[in-house]
Amino acid sequence: MKGIFSFFEIYFFQRWVMRCLVSLLCGLLYANGASAQKQSDIEQMAIDGYALRFADTTASVRTQNQALLLAQQKNSPADEAICYAYLAMTNRRLLHLKEFTDYAERSFEIAGRINNRRATAYANWAMGLQRSYIDDKAGAIEYMLKAYNLFTTLDEYAYCAKIGADVSYLFSPSSNANVHKYADEALRFAEKSADSESILHARLAVGSYLLDSAATGNPAQWQKAVSFFKETIWQAEQVESAIVSKSNIGIAHINLAVLYMNGPKPIDESAFLANLEKATQIGMHYNLRNIYRSSLGLRGQFFFQKGNFRTAESLFKEGIAYQQTMPYKDNDLLATFFGCLKELAAAEKDYVSYHEYDTYFNKYNKLKYDEATQKIMQNADARFESEKKQALIEQLEKENSLEKKNKFLGYGISSVLLIGLVFMYRSYYYRQRYYQNREDILQQQQTNSELKVQLMEKESLEALAEKLSLERRLLQSQMDPHFIFNLLGNIQSMILQNDRVTSVSYLGKFAKLTRQVLEQSRMEHILLEEEIRTLKNYIDLQQLRLNASFDYNIHVDETISTDISIPPLLLQPFVENAIEHGLKPLAEIRRGLLEIQFHLDTAHDILECTITDNGIGLEESKGNKVNVSHNSLSTGITNERLALMYPNNPFVRLEVRDREEGFGCVVYLAIPII
Template sequence: MVVKGRIKKYGCSILFCMLISGGVRAQGISATEKSAREGYAKRFTDSTASIRIQLEALHLAEEQKNKADQAICGAYLAMTHRRLLHLKEFTRYAELSHLAADATTDNRAKAYAAWAMGSLRSYIDDKSKALDYLLEAYGLFTQLEAYDLCAKIGADISYLFSPGSEEKVKKYADAALAYAEKSGEPENILHARLAVGSYLLDRTASGDRGQWQEAVTFFRETTELAEKEDTKIISKSNIGIAYINLAVLYLNGPKPTDEQAFLSCLEKASAISQRYELKNVYRSAIGLRGQFFLEKGEYRIAENLFKTGIAYQQALPYKDNYLLAAFYGSLKELAAREKDYAAYYAYDVPFLRYNQLKYDESTQQMLQNADARFESDKKATRITQLEQENHLQKKNKLLGYGIAAVLLTGLVFMYRSYYYRQRYFQNREDILQQQQANNELRMQLMEKETLENLADKLSLERRLLQSQMDPHFIFNALGNIQGMILKQDTALAVSYLSKFARLSRRMLEHSRMEKITLEDEIATLKNYIELQQLRLNNSFDYHIDNQASTALQLPPLLIQPFVENAIEHGLKPLADTQYGLLTVRFNEQSDDHILVCTITDNGIGLTESRRRKTDDSHQSLSTKITDERLLLMLKDNPHTRLEVREQPATDGQGTIVTLYIPII
């Protein structure tokens, strides 16, 4: 069944990228590492703050020239970026951790570095090298008695051996559970039990009722543990996965299915997913429930559940083409059972589209992983060349010492020995130098090609972000002009069209620029706001207060989406009796190289706006795109951030948006 396979894959993915904090002996933890771990703990709630705190810890370790702390901080940053699916940063910090660990004798640093590199190799589908690194980390953490990390890595190793070696999968999963129970932490125990449950689920495929009952009993005990220790388990998704896997066991077990137990598991999984916003757990619960009613013959219930899953998935910012194809495939199966061929064809069209998109994504991921492996192997080749050079230099030194010793035994013997040995090693050196020159030339060509591809990719991404913002505004503006023309308000339509033309020209010019002056940005904002005033019959006023130099350089098209949100969602819904006011202020923080932009409105406020948008299916991407741009800027300036809050009750209603924009 498609839904079952997807859930199992999703569960392993979450387990594989979790980092279990603690467990290492307290006396081995420095203040810098503690700071990095505190930042890492925020990865689920505030990823921007999490990365900023960890970067500060890494910079402190670099200032102190502490290689061990650099290795550990780099490992934490690597695992944080893995959770965010940032392959480039994940690779960068994992390799930084590995290089720093090579320069120290600290076993803890080497263990963290090996763990980060093993996780990276696993991420890019290089299982062989991933196992080498993870087994190294597993041995070092065992010596350090870091039981929770032994449990974590043992589980990861068991997943890597699956499905090739059932014996080793069981060995490392059972060892992970033993270490987790030694740690005594419910979070670690649940993590390890899911690893054991994974191979128990695989065994049930044989149809043996005894093995099925063993798996059901084990997962019942797992869910009971999760319910009992709910407050101590940080990763709530693991609780949902336990219920989902138990539901899968009931669905695929002996018939008739224990309907009450099956639906009870799904209800608990759904409750957890809605409480903690676990989207994949929620979608999987819907899919399993739909599959159950499909097999039961209650087609209308199954159809509504599959369509609910599709609507929920399409409402998310990022589409999961695998799940969409699975839901449409289930709808096709339902239509085929009812012999409704028109519906079957209607479902087959989106099924084929999402199936193709799924294949394209898989191909793109394979190419990305291959490129990452190539880059990593290229660096490894360069390191091997340097080691060969060092080895050759050492051999030449030993040769010199040998010649000096031979001189004591006689000039004639020395001459013969020196001549032939020197000739031999000179030939070897010439060969190695020629090989090195050829390899360096090859690497230069590959680096040039990679840099050109990267530049094209970055340029395409920038234009893609901008193209997602401009059409949205153009659509609204042209709609307003059309409405004025239909109302025969010619003068207002001409004025509106004139302002729209000027604004469109400015936005076209800015879209071709990497940066613009603050003066140009303010002029564009004035033009845009005045255009909105005309459209809304001057129902609001605005004020722009600039306390910064107008010659400052900043990225284009960054502030306009928030001004648009203030007007559309704050001022526009105001009652006719209330006059709106929009204020935009600019201040410069020269010490931090930051331009602070504050956008204030006296509109209906965030709470009321969200309430009114409950049934609105429109999903605006402008704010999310701006968040992603700010997150990219964070790497160059740690003070970059976005704050959105409602005005204090004493100041009336409305919203305050504050952007901290790096000065270019």
């Protein structure tokens, strides 16, 4: 009994001493942390350098590096983390992904070692922007919200406004409620800060969702959006000299011009042109290429719609010439301008020019596609490396945390030994056993962390390979070579018969279908109305190919909103099967009929699509096929896609069967609403 009582005496005495020491140290740390939350001269120097990023990039980077060197000389890790964050944001504007990522991670790593909310807020802001740059929306939102909450506790309303606006954009279009929430909060914070730059940034975020509301065709929403942008422009012009991001003023003018162009007819042409002229002046004066090009494109579209082809052609060509003087080529923009010239040539029936523009359009469209593919791979690599580094950082943080706990424990035990030498022997015995246990735990955690990093690397590569393989097979399954060859043969026949108007029309439909398939195959989701337009274009070309041997209709329930999003190119393979293997073999038996119906299951948030034909049916179709893998290919790919996108949704379903009444086949597909 005596030995037991001695043990408990030691244990409770140690706990009391430890609580005293921890309370004292925490108090000191809190006092030091609280005194270092205000803006320093070094941070202001970094802010001044960052403000030069539009006017003089070289001076901007030089000033920020000087601030970083000063922070290192003064041994101020908080200011060092802040300087790295500003350098990261500057390299983001310069499109230097490697430097952007390195600086953001350095800022985050330094901020993680110190108790400074301001540095941590900046570090999370930089990491959020980096994740947004590599298309990791979930990670970007997580980091940005941490920064947003930290700056809120520091009463830094200007930063809260900027970050809140960016968070609003990140939630679009997946969550309209959060888009409105953070944009409105950003505007309230901006008005509290009285910072002109932040107010304009926040108002553009609010204007973005007002612009979307105006697109629904509601006159009241349109008028509200117009009034809001007029007020935004008026406020910005009053304090134009205080606004660093002049491009935001140009964007406000362009958005207002878009509202006039898409508003009630006839449009207010003078207001439309005046806003574009103002945007053009801003773009030329401050060398803002995106503003200048956007204003040229909008004016060209306006004059094209009015039938003033020469002015529209001149503006499109001016945009192309301007872009080609740049040190880099924006292939997406060049493809867009040449596409507009193609439409203009088709409207004038200038087939020679149409062929010339089409050649350039295809060239730059291919380059755009290659760049997009390369960027996807680059972003995937960047995400993997970032996640790997983050795992290593977390492992080091655990090790540092354990090291600090061991230090506190050592101080406590030393105090106990100094106060009571009588308990030295027993205290030494239990301390040694505790250290051994902690060492075993640390080694086990380190081993688990290394295995976790290896598993993450393997799973990331396998997931990426699986996704790329599925995208390749999806693209291959969209365009049947027989369909392409027969269609081009029919168009060639029309041209030989001098039916140029019809042949150009179908050639344009074929080009548009090809572009839609290529573009949509790289998207995660598209609007339902875009999918329906693609299907109509495809079926029209099939009717041309099969000499109009069948009819079709597409019915959408009135309760369904066309802005519902679904996975792209999900229905086209089944429509192709219905036409190729069901309706085409009918010959002289009867006239074919293809029906596509969309129904909304509100109880389970499911969009139901039914594709019905009066063809020869599944059994007879299988008997006629030489190669029966085509149908199973489209069904298999669709099943794989649905399994990847909705792994835990019990209502996802794909069913292919013969009709119970009459002839033909029925395809039923249940898709969760996004």
